[in-house]
Amino acid sequence: MAARRVVVFPSSAELGPVLAELVSSRAGKAIASRGRFTLGLSGGSLVSMLSKELPALPNLDCSKWVVGFCDERLVPSNDPESTYGLYKNQLFTKINIPETAILSIDSSLPVNECAEDYARQLKEVFPGNDKPVFDVLLLGMGPDGHTCSLFPGHPLLEETARIVAPISDSPKPPPQRVTMTLPVVNSARCVVFVSTGGSKAPVLKEVLEGREGPAFPAARVLPTEGELFWLIDGPAAADLTITVERPGSGARL
Numbered sequence: 643m644a645a646r647r648v649v650v651f652p653s654s655a656e657l658g659p660v661l662a663e664l665v666s667s668r669a670g671k672a673i674a675s676r677g678r679f680t681l682g683l684s685g686g687s688l689v690s691m692l693s694k695e696l697p698a699l700p701n702l703d704c705s706k707w708v709v710g711f712c713d714e715r716l717v718p719s720n721d722p723e724s725t726y727g728l729y730k731n732q733l734f735t736k737i738n739i740p741e742t743a744i745l746s747i748d749s750s751l752p753v754n755e756c757a758e759d760y761a762r763q764l765k766e767v768f769p770g771n772d773k774p775v776f777d778v779l780l781l782g783m784g785p786d787g788h789t790c791s792l793f794p795g796h797p798l799l800e801e802t803a804r805i806v807a808p809i810s811d812s813p814k815p816p817p818q819r820v821t822m823t824l825p826v827v828n829s830a831r832c833v834v835f836v837s838t839g840g841s842k843a844p845v846l847k848e849v850l851e852g853r854e855g856p857a858f859p860a861a862r863v864l865p866t867e868g869e870l871f872w873l874i875d876g877p878a879a880a881d882l883t884i885t886v887e888r889p890g891s892g893a894r895l
């Protein structure tokens with residue numbers, strides 16, 4: 643397992659540009675060695691941060707990017723809860739990811755079929771692999787410690803066979819969602835959590851320092867071989883006592 647890097651920024655204003663630069667640097671390396679960059683996006687607070695920071699990078703070329711979603715809510719793409727819909731309006735109009743390289747769920751399907759259909763799309767993009775190996779997965783964490791649509795105490799945390807699973811009883815609305823499973827998340831070459839705001843401080847302490855850590859889905863994200871970053875702002879890091887990195891401005895990770 644690769645070493646975990648916990649990196650604390652004074653505020654999300656300093657964190658955002660470093661996140662964008664991290665994505666861009668891993669994209670450059672992936673394209674140089676494999677001819678494309680595969681990125682998994684999460685919803686929630688990440689949407690606005692990425693939509694602000696990625697288009698601000700000079701000369702960003704996304705023509706060789708393939709983008710999927712770490713989880714998605716089973717709602718039409720024009721519903722305000724649709725993660726795809728938010729990125730479509732806020733980010734995809736500003737950067738040149740080919741439309742055909744954006745994998746999205748078919749929200750007209752019942753949730754089980756929707757998960758199977760999304761798994762099939764992922765298998766097409768990663769032929770020959772038993773699990774997709776994304777270059778970068780960007781994850782958020784809710785105040786309850788959930789990540790993707792993997793919630794504390796939910797049986798989906800034990801899923802080992804499927805790469806994408808349906809969930810019909812999400813404690814956070816909307817109840818029907820599809821989510822990548824932990825084996826896929828932990829196969830990625832690089833996983834980056836972004837956690838900001840004081841509401842995340844208690845759970846962040848548990849996830850990064852607590853003995854009860856594995857009870858929280860986010861604490862079970864431990865890439866087998868890939869890099870693991872936790873990018874946190876000052877308010878979210880307020881309760882941490884572990885040693886963290888505090889980079890200066892213009893830092894690159």
Ligand SMILES: O=C1O[C@H](COP(=O)(O)O)[C@@H](O)[C@H](O)[C@H]1O
Pocket residue numbers: 684685686687688713714715781782783784785788789790791814
């Ligand atoms: O419901 C969800 O929440 C998590 C965390 O969101 P945040 O706003 O607390 O950062 C998000 O990562 C996930 O994609 C989303 O479906």
